[in-house]
């Protein structure tokens with residue numbers, strides 16, 4: 001009995017503390033944030049409840065009915081279907097570099113919103129982000145765009161290398177080849193991330209082979225993580241809880257330090273768990289969120305089995321080696337990409353505010369650190385989430401183009417007296433572990 005009580009006390013201590021935002025969202029705790037499934041669809045459902053968009057699309061304080069534009073949207077239908085009933089101000093501003101969308105959207109104006117926005121972010125015409133954007137648009141006129149062809153070629157080569165290695169692994173029953181194909185699949189998926197940010201294209205579906213979903217990531221990564229980076233509204237933060245707790249709250253030492261040891265296990269489980277959660281979500285919503293691309297990993301699995309020369313059990317072990325290479329590589333590169341370090345803002349830290357307001361672009365500068373040893377190498381940039389600061393600020397720009405815009409970023413930061421930060425991959429790796437152990441927000 002005494003042992004049972006002690007066990008219960010221990011388990012109670014493991015329940016994570018609810019994080020509090022220091023940014024000032026009007027709805028201080030996101031609806032459905034702690035649902036155990038953490039699916040992208042649930043995140044959207046919570047956002048619809050919190051965003052005060054009155055079942056329409058909200059940009060600043062105006063409401064629009066874009067129903068008739070969904071099928072005409074040049075970026076693809078997903079974006080407008082997903083975002084119905086939400087505030088799309090930041091997403092709308094950072095996804096378009098031309099003025100055309102601003103002109104078109106006026107046709108769909110309905111009325112002003114009843115309540116102020118839920119967000120602490122601003123996007124003023126003379127603020128940092130919009131100034132940077134117009135400087136970048138000017139610079140883009142003189143930039144040679146051939147580098148995006150190189151990016152496409154690299155993504156295609158990575159995909160075919162993964163496929164060849166996977167088939168060879170099945171044919172020769174080789175765990176080493178299986179593991180190597182998993183690493184190539186992870187690099188393919190990271191490269192494909194460049195493409196699901198853009199208008200619909202076939203390369204975005206390379207991502208789906210990794211058991212992750214390009215459609216799901218357009219919500220969890222593009223609409224959640226990119227806009228609400230490192231805040232309580234960032235699904236890439238909440239979906240990792242309780243195992244990885246990056247926000248500075250009171251945490252049990254188990255999560256602070258033992259997470260350093262169990263990290264590789266979480267990396268291994270992350271992708272299969274995400275695929276299973278996606279299937280559960282299909283069941284919950286009666287197939288509404290189903291999309292054909294989620295069958296691609298099954299097709300690849302079947303093709304591998306077709307090439308397999310050994311027993312089914314042996315084939316499963318080879319496939320397990322592929323999943324091991326995939327999970328370890330993707331997990332490690334993902335968590336050390338750019339966002340987790342004690343010097344990087346996490347909700348609970350003191351934000352840098354400009355005249356009491358937080359320009360969204362400044363929030364991105366606060367939550368990203370680039371990597372000195374990656375930048376300048378097109379292949380590494382594409383396969384390790386490199387040039388991440390510019391990518392967050394202009395997500396539809398191809399990764400091959402981003403490097404040309406850094407001089408504009410340095411100049412605009414100087415103009416606004418802001419700091420652009422860059423460090424080494426090793427520092428980010430160590431910093432990620434330190435951030436997991438961090439319990440107190442940096443308030444100075």
Ligand code: HEM
Nearest residue numbers: 074075079083088091095096098100101104105198199396
């Ligand atoms: C959640 C909000 C939105 C997102 C995430 C989004 C995303 C995108 C993306 C990814 C592209 C392709 C960009 C490229 O490949 O260069 C695009 C293009 C475009 N979108 Fe949207 N969009 C959104 C809302 C809207 C709205 C409300 C309108 C207008 C009513 C609009 C009009 C356009 C137009 C005209 C283009 C063609 C490119 C351009 O002229 O900039 N979008 N959008």
